[in-house]
Amino acid sequence: MSTEVRVPTLGESVTEATVATWFKKPGDTVAVDEMLCELETDKVTVEVPSPVSGVLGEIVAAEGDTVGVDALLATVAEEGNAGPEETKPRHTGAAERTEEGRDDAPVSGVDDAGGAAVDVMVPTLGESVTEATVSTWFKKVGDTVAQDEMLCELETDKVSVEVPAPASGTLTEIVAEEGATVEASGKLAVISSGSGATAAPKTETAPAANSGSDAKTGGDVEDAPSAKKLMAEKGVDASAVTGTGRDGRIMKEDVQKALAAGTTAAAAAPAAKSAPRAPSTAEDAAREERVKMTKLRQTIAKRLKESQNTAAMLTTYNEVDMTEVMALRKEYKELFEKKHGARLGFMSFFTKACCHALKEVPEVNAEIDGTDVVYKNFVHMGIAAGTPQGLVVPVIRDVDQMSFAEIELAIAEKGKRARDGKLSMAEMQGGTFTISNGGVYGSLMSSPILNPPQSGILGMHKIQDRPMVVNGEIKIRPMMYLALSYDHRIVDGKGAVTFLVRVKEALEDPRRLLMDL
Incomplete structure (x- = not known):
């Protein structure tokens, strides 16, 4: 068959x-x-x-x-x-x-001591992720480990991945030390499950950890056909291109990067000579600490800069009186939590209000694809969450079809998994609009940066009592500044202001959400 x-x-x-x-x-x-x-x-x-x-x-x-x-x-x-x-x-x-x-079982053999040697391999990292950095080893060579006990943690440009022990035994060799970059399906360590297991000399791990970067020179690696074609067309020598594919093979993207780098090499040369920046005095140098950026932080920096370089980003502001939302929440929060098992927060109100406004101003929920505008007849809401590793944006799909309780439960679950580094890449892709709540950190006003290819992001801020004129009288009201950053290429000022006004109206009179007004 x-x-x-x-x-x-x-x-x-x-x-x-x-x-x-x-x-x-x-x-x-x-x-x-x-x-x-x-x-x-x-x-x-x-x-x-x-x-x-x-x-x-x-x-x-x-x-x-x-x-x-x-x-x-x-x-x-x-x-x-x-x-x-x-x-x-x-x-x-x-x-x-x-x-x-069980899938992804380890490769087994026999070690020199007669025990069964089990390779610890890099797990599947997700679509488009080809490498990771070994951030932390929880075990050291010679330690006894149980099956499924966590051995180490890998860090990619999107998520953190914990690697469990595929078998019980003794950790006899660490191939990829902390800080080493490993490819998908690469080898991390060796576990001996035999009674005569002994630790391998540590000196042997260093060349193995660099095997990925040396693989290209150590064997005959066939480069990608599209890469070879592009190199031939542009007259690029393969030795001048660093391959990022399997075993160091050169991909089309590598050639494109080499071409781009070549055009700016002369301009970049002086900067390269002056980097890294030297401290002004020896005393300052002794008090400084230089830490390599994590892959997640590098990706955040890259994407935010790309957003500024690509989109015609503009921000419009408004303020909302939170009196009615706070009163409604105070009145029903205990009943809500008792029935649904979720705490009633402000995010569900803002999410509902945004979904309501996006129906009236659909271009804020759209994206540019070449010369086309792609309108989304659904809302996949990104909820920005701060974590110890950096900002991540888990996506709640079809949030416009959810109830308040479903939204609160989804936000709580995604937020916890984001802080624990357990989010998958699929859970951070496909968003059509984003909400960022800087108010939880005390921010009074800010301009959020777009999360490409989205065309809109709402910034929430701190609720602060301020004197306001209400029906000709000065009253103290809990006020919040709202900020909508939008891509001016497809969202006009009228649409952006209308969107923010609709959000304001829905929050100041939550009954409008029930009546779809």
Whole structure:
């Protein structure tokens, strides 16, 4: 029986890909989830795993071919029809399926002491994430570990990933030390589950940790076809390009980066000579601390700067009297929590008010794609959350269809997982509008930065008692400044002001939300 290998979903708006590399050839034995080939799109590189164990049959799409989503790539003859498993050696880096049916089982062997050596591999990091940094080891060489006990924590440019022990035993070798950059499916450590387990000398870990950067020079690596074509067209020498693909292979994006760097090399040279900045005195140097930016912080910096460089960002302000919302919340918060098991906060009111306003001003919920404006007939609300690692924006999907209780429960759950570093990339993608609450930190007024490709973000601020004129009389009211940053390329000033006024009206008279006014 043959199983078809097809092109997986490539991501939003991506309809085709190029077959960059086949890691297997017809007749090779493959394990379930072992990587068969690599596809390259204009946005990401996608690895295609084997759906079953068996023998690779016909390769339908050769290297360099362009294929659409769900197109047939190859066939795999399952093990029952593929002959004995021993016909070919099994790929040592593959993830196997155990008898219990668990995916991503470790690769096992026999160590020098006669025990079973189990490799600890980098887990799946998510779509478009190809590498991570080892941030913390919770165990050291020689420690005894239990199965599923946390060994280390990896940090990507989007999320933190904890790596559990695949088996019980003794940690005999750490291949990737703290601070090392590892590729997806790379090797992190070795656990010996035998009784004679001994720790490997620590000096052996250093070259292994750098194996990813040395892989290109140590073997014959085939560069991506699109990269080779671009290098030939632009006259770029492969030795001048740093490859970021598997085993150091050069991807199309690497060539583009090298070309961009080449055009600015002369201008950047003086800056490079002066970096890093030297302290003014030796005494200052002794009191300074230099810490490398985390990947998450680097990504935050990059995306925020890209937002400023791309969008025609403008901010409009208003203020809202929170009297009615606070009174409604005070009256019903105990009943609300008793019935729904969630604390009634302000975020559900603001979320509802924004959904109400987005229906009237849909361009704030839209995005630019080339020369098109894409209007969203739904609201996937991003709720910005501060964490010890930096700002993240989990997305609550179809929030316009949710009740107050569902919104509060979703915000609480996403916020907790964000602080614990447990959010997946999928939970931070696809947002159409964002709310950022700087008021929890005491901010009185600020201009939030757009979260591209979104066209609007609402900034909430501190609630502060101020004297206000109400019906000709001066009264003390709990007031909050609101700020809407928007992309002026598709949102006009009239639309932005109207949006903010509708939010203000809904919050100052929450009954308007019930009446859809």
